[in-house]
Amino acid sequence: MGQLRTSPPPPQAAELEQWVLSTAEELRELRASLRDALTGHGLVQGEDLDEVPHLVVLVATELATNALRHGRPPTIVTLLATDDCFLLDVADHDLGTVPGLGDIHPLDSGGRGLMLAESVSLAVGWYATDVTKNIWASFPR
Incomplete structure (x- = not known):
């Protein structure tokens, strides 16, 4: 099982939006709200990056699902x-585990979130605070 690199996101990043999730049922609202936030912050206005909102929403859904399934609530998604x-x-509140890139088998129903994030984003990493374990991914703006 491979390990994800330990690295906080760039410190100059400004928070645009944040969502707090406690259940998987809240993922639908996250997807819609995240897409609106991306388009509202100038991503799609005349840009030729049409796939970026889709990829960000896809990765957010996968990582939030992993956090809800394997972490401790609440899950905090920040753009x-x-x-x-x-x-x-x-972010989730399970400080006892380290994110890993597991051995994925074709018939497995889960476990692809980190691999997906690594394949479609510019960079992926993780870090811990005193109360959360955070996984981040970056995308072109």
Whole structure:
């Protein structure tokens, strides 16, 4: 099982929006609200990055699902931005585990969130605070 690199997101990132989730039923609202937040912050206005909102929403859904399933609630999803990228930060309150890139088998129903994030984002990492374990992914802005 591979390990995700330990690295906080860039400190100059500004928080744009935040969602707090306690149940999987809240994922639908997260997806809609996150897409609105991305378009509202100038991503799609005349830009040729049409797939970026879809990829950010997809990765947010996967990472939040993992956090809800394997972490300790609540799950906190934060959208941040720097001048040239969006950052997605997903936190849960389980400090006892380290995010890993598990061995994924084709017929498994889960466990692909981190692998997906690594394959479609610019960078992925994780860090812990005193109360949360955070996984982040960056995307072009």
